[in-house]
Each structure stands twice: as structure tokens, then as C-alpha cells.
Amino acid sequence: MTVTVTVRRPRAGGFSLLDLLVAMTVAGTLVTIGTSALAPLLQDSRRTAIANELLATVLQARSDAMRLNRPIVLCGFADAARTCGRDWSAGWLAAAWTDADGDGRVDSGELDPATLQVFANRHAGLSVRTRRFANAPGPLGVAVLRPPGQFSSPGTVTVCDARGATAARALILSATGRARVTDRGADGRALAC
Numbered sequence: 051m052t053v054t055v056t057v058r059r060p061r062a063g064g065f066s067l068l069d070l071l072v073a074m075t076v077a078g079t080l081v082t083i084g085t086s087a088l089a090p091l092l093q094d095s096r097r098t099a100i101a102n103e104l105l106a107t108v109l110q111a112r113s114d115a116m117r118l119n120r121p122i123v124l125c126g127f128a129d130a131a132r133t134c135g136r137d138w139s140a141g142w143l144a145a146a147w148t149d150a151d152g153d154g155r156v157d158s159g160e161l162d163p164a165t166l167q168v169f170a171n172r173h174a175g176l177s178v179r180t181r182r183f184a185n186a187p188g189p190l191g192v193a194v195l196r197p198p199g200q201f202s203s204p205g206t207v208t209v210c211d212a213r214g215a216t217a218a219r220a221l222i223l224s225a226t227g228r229a230r231v232t233d234r235g236a237d238g239r240a241l242a243c
Contacts, residue, residue: 090213093211093212093213093217094217096173096175096176096211097176097209097211097217097218097219098219099173100171100173100176100178100209101209101219101221101231102231103169104142104178104207104209104221104231105221105229105230105231107124107142107144107167107169108124108195108221108223108227108229109229110144110167111124111144111195112195112202112227112228112229114144114146114165114195115195115196115197115202115227116197116198118146118165118197119197120146120147120148120162120197121146121147121194121195121196121197121200122144122145122146122147122165122194122195122196123143123144123145123146123147123156123161123187123192123193123194124142124143124144124192124193124194124195125138125142125143125156125191125192125193126138126139126140126141126142126178126179126180126191127140127141127142127143127168133158134156134189134191134192135189135190135191136179136180136181136189136190136191137177137178137179137191138171138178138179138180138191138207139171139176139177139178139179140170140171141168141169141170141171142168142169142178143161143166143167143168143169144165144166144167144169145161145162145163145165145166145167146161146162146164146165147160147161147162147194148160148162149187154187154188155187155188155189156187156188156189156192175211175212176209176210176211177209177210177211177243178207178208178209178210179191179207179208179210180193180205180206180207180208181205181206182205183203183204183205183223184203184204184205184225185201185202185203185204185225186203186205193205193223195223195227196227201225201226202223202224202225202226202227203223203225204223204224204225204236205222205223206220206221206222206223206235206236207220207221207223208220208241208242208243209221210241210243214243215240215241215242215243218233218241218242218243219231219232219233219241220232220233220234220235220236220241222235222236
């Protein structure tokens with residue numbers, strides 16, 4: 051009698067090259083779809099973060115104006131010297147101000163270094179700009195929050211991203227120093243970027 055023994059090789063575990071290619075294609079497609087769907091959420095998050103940081107800065111400045119009984123300047127800066135200007139895209143600063151030369155302008159050396167707070171815009175692709183604030187000293191883009199009983203500088207700071215005016219947000223500062231964030235201008239019109 052002859053006995054035949056069949057030895058079966060165990061199947062090797064793992065995936066074939068074809069299995070890996072199919073899985074990578076499916077994963078790549080899902081990542082592409084997911085990334086494009088999340089991009090507007092990321093833009094909204096960045097825009098909201100900047101608008102909220104601006105609001106927090108104004109609220110702190112208003113509190114400092116009351117506590118110190120001195121005007122507090124808010125302005126954007128575009129250079130390392132932190133020269134005040136209209137474009138707040140690089141960041142903004144807040145500091146107590148004394149008009150030492152009486153010219154009604156915020157000049158170098160008139161901001162109190164002990165109260166200086168600098169806020170950098172860490173979100174690339176966002177523009178933060180102002181128009182002239184009313185009842186404010188020069189240069190353009192400077193707002194002043196004054197102690198109670200004095201008028202502050204009403205105006206608007208607009209935050210825009212690549213989507214333009216349809217997704218813009220504005221921080222509106224009233225003459226009493228109150229601030230709010232909205233998607234419309236102070237006059238109720240659509241924002242411009």
C-alpha cells in the first residue's frame with residue numbers, strides 16, 4: 051500500500067501589490083475629498099480667531115482706559131519699528147498714549163512702554179484693515195479708547211480672507227468704546243475687502 055502525503059504550504063500573510071495599490075488609491079481619494087470639504091471650515095476658524103482677538107484687545111483697552119484714566123491707542127503696524135498705520139494684517143498694538151508735543155498725532159515715543167501690548171497675526175492669508183476712525187488722532191488707522199465721559203474713536207476694522215467680502219467679518223467700535231463683531235458694516239451695508 052502506498053501512502054501519499056500532501057504537504058500544503060501555509061498561505062503567506064499580508065497583502066499583494068495590487069491590494070496595496072487599490073487601498074492607496076481609495077485613501078488618496080478620500081483625503082482629497084475631505085481636505086477640500088474642510089478648507090472653508092479652516093478659513094472660518096482662522097477669521098473668527100482674528101476677529102475674537104481684536105474684540106478681546108478692544109475690551110482690554112477699554113478697561114485699561116477706565117483703570118488708568120488715560121487714552122489707550124489701538125493701531126496696526128507693518129514694520130519692526132511698530133509704526134502705526136491702516137493695515138493691521140501683520141498685527142496690532144495697544145498702549146496708553148500721552149500727546150507730548152500736543153500735535154494730535156500718535157508719534158514715536160508717545161506710547162507708554164509699560165502698557166504696550168503687541169498682538170501678531172499668526173494666520174497667513176488674512177487681511178485686517180481699517181478706514182479712518184472718526185474723532186481719532188493721525189495717522190490713519192489709529193483708534194483711541196478714552197476714559198468714561200469722553201468720546202472714543204468710532205470706526206470699523208475688517209477681517210478678510212481669500213473668499214472676499216462675502217466671508218468678511220468686521221469689528222465695529224462705537225463712540226462710547228463698545229465693540230461688536232458682525233458680518234455687516236456699521237451702516238448695515240455689506241462689507242468691502
